[in-house]
Amino acid sequence: MSTTESTTSGIGPVEGASVYTVDNPAPLIEPPRKRTPKTPKATRGNFELYGWLFMRLSGVVLVVLVIGHLLIQLVLDGGVSKIGFAFVAGRWASPFWQVWDLLMLWLAMLHGCNGLRTVVNDYAERANTRLWLKGLLYTATVFTILLGSLVIFTFDPNIR
Amino acid sequence: MATPVLDKAGPAPEPGFADSPYITVTFRLRRFNPEVSDQATWEDFQFEIDPKERVLDALHKIKWDLDGTLTFRRSCAHGICGSDAMRINGKNRLACKTLIKDISPEKPITVEPIKGMTVLKDLVVDMEPFFQAYRDVMPFLITKETNEPTRERLQSAEDRERFDDTTKCILCAACTSSCPVFWNDGQYFGPAAIVNAHRFIFDSRDEAGEQRLEILNDRDGVWRCRTTFNCTDACPRGIEVTKAIAEVKRALITRRF
Ligand code: HEM
Ligand code: SF4
Ligand code: FES
Numbered sequence: 001m002s003t004t005e006s007t008t009s010g011i012g013p014v015e016g017a018s019v020y021t022v023d024n025p026a027p028l029i030e031p032p033r034k035r036t037p038k039t040p041k042a043t044r045g046n047f048e049l050y051g052w053l054f055m056r057l058s059g060v061v062l063v064v065l066v067i068g069h070l071l072i073q074l075v076l077d078g079g080v081s082k083i084g085f086a087f088v089a090g091r092w093a094s095p096f097w098q099v100w101d102l103l104m105l106w107l108a109m110l111h112g113c114n115g116l117r118t119v120v121n122d123y124a125e126r127a128n129t130r131l132w133l134k135g136l137l138y139t140a141t142v143f144t145i146l147l148g149s150l151v152i153f154t155f156d157p158n159i160r
Numbered sequence: 161m162a163t164p165v166l167d168k169a170g171p172a173p174e175p176g177f178a179d180s181p182y183i184t185v186t187f188r189l190r191r192f193n194p195e196v197s198d199q200a201t202w203e204d205f206q207f208e209i210d211p212k213e214r215v216l217d218a219l220h221k222i223k224w225d226l227d228g229t230l231t232f233r234r235s236c237a238h239g240i241c242g243s244d245a246m247r248i249n250g251k252n253r254l255a256c257k258t259l260i261k262d263i264s265p266e267k268p269i270t271v272e273p274i275k276g277m278t279v280l281k282d283l284v285v286d287m288e289p290f291f292q293a294y295r296d297v298m299p300f301l302i303t304k305e306t307n308e309p310t311r312e313r314l315q316s317a318e319d320r321e322r323f324d325d326t327t328k329c330i331l332c333a334a335c336t337s338s339c340p341v342f343w344n345d346g347q348y349f350g351p352a353a354i355v356n357a358h359r360f361i362f363d364s365r366d367e368a369g370e371q372r373l374e375i376l377n378d379r380d381g382v383w384r385c386r387t388t389f390n391c392t393d394a395c396p397r398g399i400e401v402t403k404a405i406a407e408v409k410r411a412l413i414t415r416r417f
Contacts, residue, residue, distance in 0.1 A: 048383035049412060122341055122386070 058111040065104040089157035105148040113141040182208040186268040211261035232283035242332030247272040252334040252394040274337035290333045293349045297357035302368035319364040326359040328397040335391035335401050347380045351391035351401045358404040382409050
């Protein structure tokens with residue numbers, strides 16, 4: 001073995017014989033970003049990107065829908081006192097208000113649901129708590145969306 | 161041989177110099193020693209100190225003169241190594257850049273370890289999750305060239321300006337440990353990792369921006385940011401951290417659409 005060199009630095013000459021041999025291997029350099037078994041898997045896909053974008057886009061549309069809704073229901077034409085069965089029946093006779101309310105229902109529910117999902121992710125610490133809270137959230141969301149859509153589509157003013 | 165005589169060259173004493181500049185300050189430290197108890201406790205130290213000194217000087221006085229068991233990190237003592245970020249009066253700061261007079265010394269000054277990471281002892285926390293996230297964004301220049309370059313990689317002043325702000329990071333973790341999203345489960349990459357990814361994503365010489373964006377598109381990547389601005393407030397280097405995060409988000413969106 002060519003151990004004539006007195007260097008102990010472990011760094012071999014740039015050119016010429018290396019200080020390392022089979023019996024004297026170079027020190028192992030740990031690969032960067034080593035993962036441990038506890039590290040959660042990285043996620044692929046753009047779900048969070050679309051979620052983030054949806055919050056902003058639905059927010060913009062909701063500004064118009066919700067403020068318009070509040071104006072019509074609570075401010076214009078005598079305020080809340082005018083709201084009754086006849087008023088709702090009159091509005092839902094028009095496809096325009098049906099679409100308005102349906103859109104508002106779906107957007108507000110999905111927006112609120114995704115918003116609460118991030119709140120749960122941010123605040124619930126244990127995996128089990130998260131699971132239950134999100135289960136409850138999704139159930140309530142699906143139920144409300146389905147029930148609301150059903151009412152908008154099947155509303156019959158000639159009920160008796 | 162001429163010996164410099166410093167004390168002769170000093171300026172004339174300021175008016176009112178005879179009055180002691182010292183004031184009495186209480187330092188309320190969060191102490192934790194796993195060999196003694198699994199509970200952290202508050203401990204008060206009260207002494208006279210010049211309010212123009214820094215919190216780090218007070219910690220030194222405590223460690224050197226009052227209680228040698230106090231444990232904290234510091235290296236440069238001049239705001240560049242990033243080892244002494246701590247929670248002072250409820251806000252993340254570098255102890256070596258915080259003057260006592262600036263943080264209401266008439267009330268007790270609280271000093272705690274930064275939040276969201278495991279406390280090892282007193283003010284020392286386990287920084288490994290922080291540096292893991294840093295390593296994950298590949299904070300080094302990557303090029304696709306297979307051959308060794310034969311000349312310097314040049315860059316225009318404008319191209320350099322694009323990421324100037326994020327080159328200032330000293331990896332002190334003040335931002336990441338001020339982020340409520342990080343506090344919860346520590347899985348979020350955290351502002352510091354995104355800042356250091358930003359430094360390479362927007363570097364015209366680097367060619368792995370796409371890869372880094374993909375890494376930050378993760379469930380625990382940039383989309384967990386709630387724009388709280390705690391990070392921007394905390395950064396002792398004055399980096400516009402939240403803005404850097406927003407720029408990475410925008411790059412991800414414009415890349416998709
Ligand atoms: C009126 C127009 C609205 C606008 C412009 C709007 C906008 C937004 C935006 C941009 C976010 C995302 C915040 C972030 O990612 O940090 C958000 C979150 C949220 N929104 Fe809305 N939103 C509106 C209406 C609503 C409605 C009607 C609901 C309830 C059904 C709602 C419930 C939520 C919740 C629970 C969050 C999550 C809170 C958080 O992330 O901190 N929003 N909203
Ligand atoms: S961005 Fe600022 S606060 Fe965050 S680690 Fe870097 S220097 Fe510290
Ligand atoms: S001791 Fe180096 S940054 Fe404070």
